[in-house]
Amino acid sequence: DTGVSQDPRHKITKRGQNVTFRCDPISEHNRLYWYRQTLGQGPEFLTYFQNEAQLEKSRLLSDRFSAERPKGSFSTLEIQRTEQGDSAMYLCASSLAGARDTQYFGPGTRLTVL
Amino acid sequence: DAKTTQPPSMDCAEGRAANLPCNHSTISGNEYVYWYRQIHSQGPQYIIHGLKNNETNEMASLIITEDRKSSTLILPHATLRDTAVYYCIVRATDSGYSTLTFGKGTMLLVSP
Numbered sequence: 421d422t423g424v425s426q427d428p429r430h431k432i433t434k435r436g437q438n439v440t441f442r443c444d445p446i447s448e449h450n451r452l453y454w455y456r457q458t459l460g461q462g463p464e465f466l467t468y469f470q471n472e473a474q475l476e477k478s479r480l481l482s483d484r485f486s487a488e489r490p491k492g493s494f495s496t497l498e499i500q501r502t503e504q505g506d507s508a509m510y511l512c513a514s515s516l517a518g519a520r521d522t523q524y525f526g527p528g529t530r531l532t533v534l
Numbered sequence: 535d536a537k538t539t540q541p542p543s544m545d546c547a548e549g550r551a552a553n554l555p556c557n558h559s560t561i562s563g564n565e566y567v568y569w570y571r572q573i574h575s576q577g578p579q580y581i582i583h584g585l586k587n588n589e590t591n592e593m594a595s596l597i598i599t600e601d602r603k604s605s606t607l608i609l610p611h612a613t614l615r616d617t618a619v620y621y622c623i624v625r626a627t628d629s630g631y632s633t634l635t636f637g638k639g640t641m642l643l644v645s646p
Contacts, residue, residue: 424577453633462621462636463578476633511577513634522568523634525577 422446424526426512432532433502440498441529445514452495453523454487455511456480463511469495470517502533538622543641546616552609554640556622559603565626567598568634569607571618578621578636581607612644 425444433439445452450471455463466485468476471492481487484502489495499506509530513523539557546552558567568583582589582596584605589596595608609616621639626632 426577455634460638462619462638463634464636465633468633509575513577522580522583524580525570528575528577530575 424512424514424524426510426526426529428529429527430530430532432534434534435502435504437502438498438500439502439531440496441510441512441531443495443497443512443514443526445493445495445512446516446524449514449516449524450492451515451517451521451523452489453513453515454495454497455513455525457509457511457528458507463509466497499531502531504533507531507533537635538624538637540620540622540637540640542638543643546609546612546642546644548614548644548646549611552612552616552642552644554607554609554620554622554642555604556607557604558622558624561602561624562626565624567596567602567605568623568625569594569596570621570623570634570636571616572621572639573615573618581620612642614644614646616642617644618642 427442452469454466457463466481467487469489484500487497509528511528513525515521515523566583569581570578572578584596598605619639
């Protein structure tokens with residue numbers, strides 16, 4: 421399977437704990453995006469990387485959130501001191517810069533904060 | 535990016551064509567129309583996109599009106615597996631990257 425993969429698929433944690441999610445994009449894609457989706461809503465943009473550079477962050481990305489893409493391949497999204505409001509589906513997408521630049525999404529990581 | 539308007543829900547009988555409308559009356563000349571769908575508890579799946587001309591691929595057809603203010607996604611022979619939320623998104627792609635701005639989409643229910 422050469423699509424976008426995310427790990428873990430599900431994460432249950434207690435309030436105040438730190439969690440880290442991983443995204444592996446499609447191999448030749450140089451752009452990587454993180455989105456968050458809460459129940460009944462469409463996905464909302466969090467942050468974007470081109471290669472290893474984080475070029476944009478949404479205001480939704482509070483100081484407790486940090487994302488990295490150290491070698492321009494996989495990316496991690498860490499949430500520190502989780503809150504119940506962080507419960508959501510975290511989606512990763514990747515694309516190849518160019519005329520099409522179509523984003524392809526992974527299956528998501530479902531986070532539940534108790 | 536321009537906003538879109540979609541009906542919140544639609545029904546379709548299995549085997550019939552599903553026609554999902556989208557209004558994007560403020561679309562700019564450099565903005566494409568994209569369609570994604572999201573089956574329950576999965577990530578969004580890219581379906582098709584277009585600028586001016588009608589487009590067709592193995593999944594669907596996209597019909598864009600001449601004034602580009604609206605479009606229709608057509609699933610020619612809907613199956614139960616097509617039950618999903620369908621998102622219509624307009625997005626500029628000629629000035630570097632741009633993110634996808636999702637609305638609430640249309641919940642399509644395909645019934646036997």
